[in-house]
Amino acid sequence: MGKVNVLVVDDASFIRDLVKKGLRDHFPGIQIEEAINGRKAQQWLARASVDLILCDWEMPEMSGLELLTWCREQDNLKATPFIMVTSRGDKENVIQAIQAGVSDYIGKPFSNDQLVTKVKKALARTGRLEALAASAPVRLPNAGGFANDSLAALTGGKAEVVRPADAAPAASIARPATPAPSARSAAQTPGGRGQAQLRLTAGVLSCVIKALSLKDAQLVVRRGEPLPQVLESAVLDLEQGEGGEVARLNGYLHGVAALEPSPDSEWLQLTFRFVDRDSQKLDYLSRLIARGTVQKHFVPGA
Secondary structure, three states, X not given: OOOXXXXXXXXXHHHHHHHHHHHHHHXXXXXXXXXXXXXXXXXXXXXXXXXXXXXXXXXXXXXXXXXXXXXXXXXXXXXXXXXXXXXXXXXXXXXXXXXXXXXXXXXXXXXXXXXXXXXXXXXXXXXXXXXXXXXOOOOOHHHOOOOOOOHHHHHOOOOOOOOOHHHOOHHHOOOOOOOOOOHHHHHXXXXXXXXXXXEEOOEEEEEEEEEEXXXXXXXXXXXXXXXXXXXXXXEEXXXXXXXXXXXXXXXXXXXXXXXXXXXXXXXXXXXXXXXXXXXXXXXXXXXXHHHOOOOOOOOXXX
């Protein structure tokens, strides 16, 4: 049957590496290619075949939505599963992607379980999950993985037949697991200066921005359960001006520390490292920095 080929498209190398690791850990026989934006992906797809596309939305040169539209215009890609991996979870964005022919959605930040579940579902619909299981290296029963599992255990039954993208009903597209509400609603404070919200796989945290640069942001959050983890993938939602439009900045937690010199500190200081290379997002960050949109002297409870 041949190997199963997956194309991962994202301008952030951290996100591409995260997706690749998640796939290789669960699908040992998978073949993964990558592209840094929609234009590079388009060039690769013009000369090679693929079984699944996992694509970011916001990228320089060509967005994920533009790539999706182009794919659905190509005879050989009309029915290829296309999963949007994005922090854009608003209703209007979901509808826009459905109308363009998206197969499914994964909201950032995502867990490995969410990624694997969506990929299994997509490959089962095209009958390629069986080929993936057949190409996996044989492992001993106690070695972990799924190489010796039955196809029924992988698919939950026989694989479904893929339907053309334009025939798929809107209700079949799952909404992202973590929605992207307004930063103002999370902060619950008039004006919201220096305030934002941090989306983790476990939930959403209201936060205060202590410092901001093109490289990272210093955030203060109230300590809770579960604790944010170093290297954990996340999305920082920042509200832009009075219009209420939200900028979604992808990244990961580079550092987690107690704000106060005490083991029972109620507040944590997080270093959130940006991974986006989108020129529009960098321009927005520059304007925020110029406006001084931080609370350098924030004191919890003051």
